[in-house]
Amino acid sequence: MSAVLVTGIEPFESDPTNPSWDIAQALDGMQVDGAVIVARQLPCVFGLANEKLVEAIEDTSPTLVFALGLATGRTEISVERVAINVIDARIPDNAGNQPVDTPVVAGGPAAYFSTLPIKAIVQTLREAGVPTGVSQSAGTYNCNHLFYGLMHHIATRARHVRGGFIHVPTTPELAALHAGRPSLSIDTQIKGILLAVRTALATQADLKMSGGAVH
Amino acid sequence: MSAVLVTGIEPFESDPTNPSWDIAQALDGMQVDGAVIVARQLPCVFGLANEKLVEAIEDTSPTLVFALGLATGRTEISVERVAINVIDARIPDNAGNQPVDTPVVAGGPAAYFSTLPIKAIVQTLREAGVPTGVSQSAGTYNCNHLFYGLMHHIATRARHVRGGFIHVPTTPELAALHAGRPSLSIDTQIKGILLAVRTALATQADLKMSGGAVH
Amino acid sequence: MSAVLVTGIEPFESDPTNPSWDIAQALDGMQVDGAVIVARQLPCVFGLANEKLVEAIEDTSPTLVFALGLATGRTEISVERVAINVIDARIPDNAGNQPVDTPVVAGGPAAYFSTLPIKAIVQTLREAGVPTGVSQSAGTYNCNHLFYGLMHHIATRARHVRGGFIHVPTTPELAALHAGRPSLSIDTQIKGILLAVRTALATQADLKMSGGAVH
Amino acid sequence: MSAVLVTGIEPFESDPTNPSWDIAQALDGMQVDGAVIVARQLPCVFGLANEKLVEAIEDTSPTLVFALGLATGRTEISVERVAINVIDARIPDNAGNQPVDTPVVAGGPAAYFSTLPIKAIVQTLREAGVPTGVSQSAGTYNCNHLFYGLMHHIATRARHVRGGFIHVPTTPELAALHAGRPSLSIDTQIKGILLAVRTALATQADLKMSGGAVH
Numbered sequence: 094m095s096a097v098l099v100t101g102i103e104p105f106e107s108d109p110t111n112p113s114w115d116i117a118q119a120l121d122g123m124q125v126d127g128a129v130i131v132a133r134q135l136p137c138v139f140g141l142a143n144e145k146l147v148e149a150i151e152d153t154s155p156t157l158v159f160a161l162g163l164a165t166g167r168t169e170i171s172v173e174r175v176a177i178n179v180i181d182a183r184i185p186d187n188a189g190n191q192p193v194d195t196p197v198v199a200g201g202p203a204a205y206f207s208t209l210p211i212k213a214i215v216q217t218l219r220e221a222g223v224p225t226g227v228s229q230s231a232g233t234y235n236c237n238h239l240f241y242g243l244m245h246h247i248a249t250r251a252r253h254v255r256g257g258f259i260h261v262p263t264t265p266e267l268a269a270l271h272a273g274r275p276s277l278s279i280d281t282q283i284k285g286i287l288l289a290v291r292t293a294l295a296t297q298a299d300l301k302m303s304g305g306a307v308h
Numbered sequence: 309m310s311a312v313l314v315t316g317i318e319p320f321e322s323d324p325t326n327p328s329w330d331i332a333q334a335l336d337g338m339q340v341d342g343a344v345i346v347a348r349q350l351p352c353v354f355g356l357a358n359e360k361l362v363e364a365i366e367d368t369s370p371t372l373v374f375a376l377g378l379a380t381g382r383t384e385i386s387v388e389r390v391a392i393n394v395i396d397a398r399i400p401d402n403a404g405n406q407p408v409d410t411p412v413v414a415g416g417p418a419a420y421f422s423t424l425p426i427k428a429i430v431q432t433l434r435e436a437g438v439p440t441g442v443s444q445s446a447g448t449y450n451c452n453h454l455f456y457g458l459m460h461h462i463a464t465r466a467r468h469v470r471g472g473f474i475h476v477p478t479t480p481e482l483a484a485l486h487a488g489r490p491s492l493s494i495d496t497q498i499k500g501i502l503l504a505v506r507t508a509l510a511t512q513a514d515l516k517m518s519g520g521a522v523h
Numbered sequence: 524m525s526a527v528l529v530t531g532i533e534p535f536e537s538d539p540t541n542p543s544w545d546i547a548q549a550l551d552g553m554q555v556d557g558a559v560i561v562a563r564q565l566p567c568v569f570g571l572a573n574e575k576l577v578e579a580i581e582d583t584s585p586t587l588v589f590a591l592g593l594a595t596g597r598t599e600i601s602v603e604r605v606a607i608n609v610i611d612a613r614i615p616d617n618a619g620n621q622p623v624d625t626p627v628v629a630g631g632p633a634a635y636f637s638t639l640p641i642k643a644i645v646q647t648l649r650e651a652g653v654p655t656g657v658s659q660s661a662g663t664y665n666c667n668h669l670f671y672g673l674m675h676h677i678a679t680r681a682r683h684v685r686g687g688f689i690h691v692p693t694t695p696e697l698a699a700l701h702a703g704r705p706s707l708s709i710d711t712q713i714k715g716i717l718l719a720v721r722t723a724l725a726t727q728a729d730l731k732m733s734g735g736a737v738h
Numbered sequence: 739m740s741a742v743l744v745t746g747i748e749p750f751e752s753d754p755t756n757p758s759w760d761i762a763q764a765l766d767g768m769q770v771d772g773a774v775i776v777a778r779q780l781p782c783v784f785g786l787a788n789e790k791l792v793e794a795i796e797d798t799s800p801t802l803v804f805a806l807g808l809a810t811g812r813t814e815i816s817v818e819r820v821a822i823n824v825i826d827a828r829i830p831d832n833a834g835n836q837p838v839d840t841p842v843v844a845g846g847p848a849a850y851f852s853t854l855p856i857k858a859i860v861q862t863l864r865e866a867g868v869p870t871g872v873s874q875s876a877g878t879y880n881c882n883h884l885f886y887g888l889m890h891h892i893a894t895r896a897r898h899v900r901g902g903f904i905h906v907p908t909t910p911e912l913a914a915l916h917a918g919r920p921s922l923s924i925d926t927q928i929k930g931i932l933l934a935v936r937t938a939l940a941t942q943a944d945l946k947m948s949g950g951a952v953h
Contacts, residue, residue, distance in 0.1 A: 163953075164952075168383075168488055168491070174878075175822050175849065177819075179851070181950030183950045183952055184952065191948070193946050193950070194857070194944070203849035204847075204848035206824070206848055218484070221484075224484045224491055229877060229878060232874060232951040233819075233950035234952045268384070268439040269433070269434045273383055273384065274383060275491075276439060277480060277493075278480075278492075278496055301839055303826060305825075305827055305838075306877040306879070307829065307877050307879045307881075308808075308809035308811075308812070390633065392604075394636070396733060396735030398736065406733070408731050408732065417632055418605065418632060418633060418634035418635055419605065419634030444607075444660040445660035447737055448659060449736070449737045449738065475738055514624070518612065520610075520611030520613045520623075520663035521613065522613055522664045523592070523593075523597070523664065523666055523690055598918055599918065648914070650914075651914075652910055654910050654914045695869050698813070698814070699866075699870065702814075708910075708925070
């Protein structure tokens with residue numbers, strides 16, 4: 094049985110939990126369409142997060158990797174299109190480091206595209222009632238760093254693996270601690286990510302469906 | 309046993325359902341803290357909505373009225389503070405009427421404040437993990453018209469009744485038909501409105517807690 | 524020659540200037556359509572602001588009063604429709620006071636509508652290329668307090684005077700101190716408010732033109 | 739005297755003008771710090787825009803290229819960080835074409851970073867009172883296509899040239915045709931782009947200053 098690695102990130106900034114890890118945990122061990130989902134938590138620490146991700150890939154030999162991260166302020170599940178080779182941290186990571194304009198991988202290419210079927214995932218989740226969209230930028234913080242690290246590892250050392258990154262919104266419980274923040278319940282998020290995994294397992298060539306941004 | 313009237317509105321614009329009515333239906337008949345919840349659907353039609361609301365109040369003799377309405381685009385449950393005596397419709401109602409700058413009640417006062425304990429409701433829901441806030445404007449469309457009609461009826465003919473209006477966000481299922489819309493699952497919404505009813509039943513004097521807007 | 528009183532507010536929170544006062548100053552002494560514009564600065568202090576406003580009205584005997592205030596975060600000139608009888612301060616005023624849920628005028632009506640021709644002002648400014656809209660809420664802070672105080676004074680002691688409140692956006696210079704804030708140049712703002720004054724001088728009955736909010 | 743090429747784009751969608759071209763025209767022929775600014779208009783047509791851009795570079799032999807484009811909805815001047823090798827058009831271009839998920843340059847690298855000193859430009863403009871920020875995505879429409887085409891030409895055939903892309907907000911005059919849109923006056927925009935050109939002429943190594951996005 095092939096493995097699907099789903100990673101979440103530990104809590105960061107002032108949030109007590111991180112929905113990306115709650116989702117991964119909820120899916121851990123689940124068997125779906127002939128594959129088993131394996132979850133791993135990654136630290137919110139530049140460098141170390143990517144070392145742990147590579148260890149997890151080497152441990153679990155997945156055919157598919159979904160890296161998840163939290164994007165407070167977003168309204169829907171955001172399937173990221175592209176990882177860029179830069180770290181520009183607006184806030185320190187959990188080890189207190191705040192790199193500005195350094196590459197994720199020195200000498201690496203400027204960017205990698207996701208190899209998940211991002212349009213098919215968006216269409217399937219929407220049809221199932223889960224608000225979802227394509228995102229053209231994963232930012233320049235730990236999530237983009239992880240996404241770039243994943244795709245660089247795949248491109249250089251694990252070319253048979255497909256992978257990508259999905260940003261998830263905050264939950265109602267976390268949003269209620271503040272004012273005016275959009276959220277999506279953890280049940281809806283778990284349902285969405287499970288469907289995304291199943292869509293990726295079933296889809297080789299992505300759909301040709303508009304998901305762009307004018308600017 | 310005293311009655312709590314909870315009203316929802318029929319679907320309008322292009323939405324196939326209206327969460328405000330789904331919530332009301334889910335609570336219909338529930339017994340809570342010595343009161344029974346009675347739900348009624350109201351039309352999205354100027355004038356008629358308020359006639360049906362008055363009929364519902366006369367039918368059910370409630371001590372408490374919660375009028376609910378949908379506010380697509382809002383991220384949280386919005387407890388409305390004030391109803392104003394104007395209709396200025398940006399889109400036609402379900403009967404095709406689109407009044408501009410006409411009063412809800414000719415000769416009525418400029419506004420009425422909610423007599424629900426709006427700050428206590430916000431605090432209780434937030435503590436329960438339901439994103440909630442005070443709203444300073446219910447707009448100038450059918451929801452404000454209904455809110456004003458409710459408070460005018462209470463002020464002139466049913467002074468022992470307490471009442472107010474709550475705007476609810478759209479649901480994930482409706483948001484998924486579009487792109488980028490915030491939503492809140494219907495379960496979270498039902499939980500929130502039930503808590504709001506219980507808070508109102510238990511609270512006479514509202515909390516003194518900041519819930520304002522600078523502008 | 525009749526007088527038009529235009530008031531601006533002193534700087535508050537962390538901003539070094541307040542565009543509402545810069546606009547008023549720029550128009551001070553200008554003769555327009557048979558009237559002279561007189562500018563006065565008001566403090567950002569609950570109570571005192573309204574005392575100074577009444578003094579200014581008694582001093583200058585205007586036929587028209589435009590009270591202006593800053594609304595950082597808004598993208599356009601906002602012609603306010605309604606003042607409500609509540610103060611609910613999210614931040615302290617410049618004297619350190621932060622009232623919560625107290626009336627502007629104890630025993631006053633719940634609200635007053637602007638007596639400016641708000642729709643004609645919006646149409647005229649838009650045609651002149653100045654982004655402008657109707658706003659359904661002036662908030663619950665000093666600006667709404669001032670707006671309510673103005674309309675209460677007019678209603679009870681100066682019924683021949685017409686008046687209202689306009690919120691203006693921040694300027695590019697103030698926006699540049701932060702990230703991502705919308706702004707409007709002070710020249711465009713001055714042009715807009717001058718046009719608003721001229722529109723009010725020329726208009727008795729307001730236009731019937733949609734300017735509402737669905738919620 | 740060296741040349742600085744500044745390009746703007748023709749109007750698209752329903753807008754009667756395009757501020758990116760108005761700015762370029764206003765700067766055309768200006769001599770600044772030992773260089774002369776040369777302006778060229780480019781079509782909003784995939785493929786053709788990039789051919790015309792290459793022609794303009796070959797004609798004018800610039801040392802510096804600023805490609806400008808309109809981003810309605812943005813509040814400030816957006817200095818783009820990265821161009822990605824994909825076209826995913828949400829609306830047709832001015833020739834009626836709407837490519838979905840095709841590369842800008844088949845076989846080209848996934849992305850190019852701007853070689854303008856983007857952080858120094860942001861800092862200088864902000865200090866001059868012009869709202870400005872770094873943007874992590876130029877979208878997937880004509881502007882990103884042009885930005886990628888520019889950087890690919892530089893990387894493969896004109897390595898001594900520095901270049902990049904700046905998105906500008908709409909103007910008050912265009913914003914006034916709609917409701918609620920942010921804008922920046924054309925004078926402020928011209929001042930900002932001129933300062934950006936001067937900053938690039940004076941700066942070799944960019945500042946190390948945070949300008950990232952958490953997600």
